[in-house]
Amino acid sequence: MEEVVDGAAGSRSETPAPRRRRADPWALLSYAVLSVLVTVQLWRDPNGRVLAGNDDDHGVFLFMLAHGERVLFHGDxxxxxDRLNVPDGVNMMANTSVLALSLPLAPLTHWLGPGFSVALLITLGLAGTAAAWYWVLSRHLVTSRLAAWIGGLWCGFAPTMVSHANGHVNFVSQWLLPFIVWQALRLREPGRAVRGGVILGLLIVAQVFINEESLLFTALALGVFVIAYAVMAPDRARSDARPMAAGLAVAAGVSLAALAYPLWYQFFAKGNYHGQPFAPDMYATDLASIAGFARQSLAGNAELTRHMSVSSTEDNLFFGPAGLVMIVASVVVLWRTVAARAAAVSALVLLIVSMGPVLIVFGRRTGVPLPFGLISHVPIIDLVSVTRFAMVPATIAGVLLALATDRLRGFTPRGRRLWQVGLVLALVPLFPKPLPVVVDDPLPPFLTQGTWRQYVSDDRTLVTVPLPEVTTGRTGMRWVTLSHLEYRTPRGYFMGPVDPPRDDTGSWNAPRRFTSDLLWRVREFGERPQLTASDKARITEDLIFWRAAVVVLVPGSRNEDALLETMTTALGAPQLVGGVQLWDVRSLPVPSPE
Incomplete structure (x- = not known):
């Protein structure tokens, strides 16, 4: 780590020995094998299985990959x-559209399905992140390939990464971040302002189209690191300030020039929103999770973990007792290194921020105020799920662990044995288990045989009951994405304004309507409402608003009988076509486009 600051890494003349170079393919192969092990159950049928830990977000990324396919093959x-949330559509820049991933994979999505691409990206994300950190560590920060391998293993397969692999394609695809960090720190080297700034700017642009949250976390971590280092080594910081500032200015110019229109679209075009649909303290890091075990770790217990985590995709720390001891021991070993201390400070600051405005211990709110309460409503920060800040200390922990392990040769024989035992005790309990999946119902012949085309023209929509909504209408959204978005559908799971133009607060749902609320109650509680003439008129009004051509009941839905009875009362007896019951409403008018 000291080499990052003192410049030794940039000028290192030592060429890795052939033996060390031969270790590289084995390290990369081990990451690939472990990544396949984590995702093996999904690979058995990627288009027919859904990640059980977060089937909703899995569905979101099916949609994102299908959108990338339409961009490349249909010019969208x-x-x-405009394929989801008809008639308003979805601002894809205001969502995690992963365009830098979906566009290159569009041919695979087209021929093998979006489920295949999601499985591939999660697998490559875990292995690629580990490999990227291994590469940066082994080439610039450590001399021991074993130390670099351990650092890459931790950074790529830490509990937070495996947890987010339950559907979060964006958060497991962190393989650009090590290079962003390294290029940013190298800007202090003389003569690198232009070249290094351009490279950094291009990396930033690419990362924006993978995951902006991870980029924000990285920028904040680097900012805290630089401030902490400047306090600890002011003379060196002053000498480095000018070349680094020049390089950052170049990087900012390159990235802003490339991102000006996309960012304008994200924050000002149709479908933009501000803030999140939940309070800042709703999803915060539990202090007890630092030494706990995640659900997907070998030593993890899901029932116990639930008391320390907001969801199976947000187990963002969970180092285990031995892992926490080894991280603290790494800081002690590296304490004389100013850069390592600054990195530890950065990790600690982001850890505290991730705990939200009030300290939580084993699921209990203690009432102890924390600093995040002062910044929770700052623009941009208010778009972040606060517990995810903990991903930063999880990654820094892996880097510190690698740096400390690299000093193993300088330990006493007893110290080496203790360190080796500590690594085993820390890493083995955190070994990841395969991600759980559920088998989804196959698409009905109505879709697979293309029967829907007889009913749904390009200016009309196919409306599924239950409606596509977050948590309650996943099947309807899955149908349209696995059909490559060939037809349009109303509503869906995405981020957009809750009630534009009156309220542009972020929401996971389309603006409420009479029919969406009615069908949600029927589906959730089995209500069998007595529809009045006015109710039927409002349902018809909503179908016109949604440009409906056909309404289709999803077979096997929760409270299916109540849904069938409600729609039959509203629209008359359905037809049985291609394995589904449907109502042909093409006689309804189509509103004129705005």
Whole structure:
């Protein structure tokens, strides 16, 4: 780590010995094998299985990959989709559209399905992140390939990464971040302002189209690191300030020039929103989770973990007791290194921020105020799920562990044995288990045989009951994405304004309507409402608003009988076509486009 600051890494003349170079393919192969092990159950049928830990977000990324396919094969707008949430559509820049991933994989999505691409990206994300950190560590920060391998293993397969692999394609695809960090720190080297700034700017642009949250976390971590280092080594910081500032200015110019329109679209075009649909303290890191075990770790217990985590995709720390001891021991070993201390400070600051405005211990709110309460409503920060800040200390922990292990040769024989035992005790309990999956119902012949085309023209929609909504209408959204977004559908799971133009607060749902509320109650509680003439008129009004051509009951839905009875009362007896019951409403008018 000291080499990052003192410049030794940039000028290192030592060429890795052939033996060390031969270790590289074995390290990369081990990451690939472990990544396949984590995702093996999904690979058995990627288009027919869904990740059980977060089937909703899995569905979101099916949609994102299908959108990328439409951009490449049908010329759709990359920043906007009219296939979901008809008639308003979805601002794709204001969502995690992963365009830097979905566009290159569009041919695979086209021929093998979006489920295949999601499985591939999760697998490559875990292995690629580990490999990227291994590469940066082994080439610039450590001399021991074993130390680099351990660092890459931790950074790529830490509990937080495996947890987010339950559907979060964006958060497991962190393989650009090590290079962003390294290029940013190298800007202090003389003569690198232009070249290094351009490279950094291009990396930033690419990362924006993978995951902006991870980029924000990285920028904040680097900012805290630089401030902490400047306090500890002011003379060196002053000498480095000018070349680094020049390089950052170049990087900012390159990235802003490339991102000006996409960012304008994200924050000001149709479908933009501000803030999150939940309070800042709703998803915060539990202090007890630092030494706990995640659900997907070998030593993990799901029932116990639930008391320390907001969801199976947000187990963002969970180092285990031995892991926590080894991280603290790494800081002690590296304490004389100013850069290592600054990195530890950065990790600690982001850890505290991740705990939200009030300290939580084993699921209990203690009432102890924390600093995040002072910044929770700052623009941009208010778009972040606060517990995810803990991903930063999880990654820094892996880097510190690698740096400390690299000093193993300088330990006493007893110290080496203790360190080796500590690594085993820390890493083995955190070994990841395969991600759990559920088998989804196959698409009905109505879709697979293309029967829907007889009913749904390009200016109309196919409306599924239950409606596509977050948590309650996943099947309807899955149908349209696995059909490559060939037809349009109303509503869906995405981020957009809750009630535009009156309220542009972020929401996971389309603006409420009478029919969406009615069908949600029927589906959730089995209500069998007595529809009045006015109720039927409002349902018809909503179907016109949604440009419906056909309404289809999803077979096997929760409270299916109540849903069938409600829609039959509203629209008359359904037809049985292609394995589904449907109502043909093409006689309804189509509103004129705005």
């Amino acid at each position: 707008n990359p920043f906007f989709s």
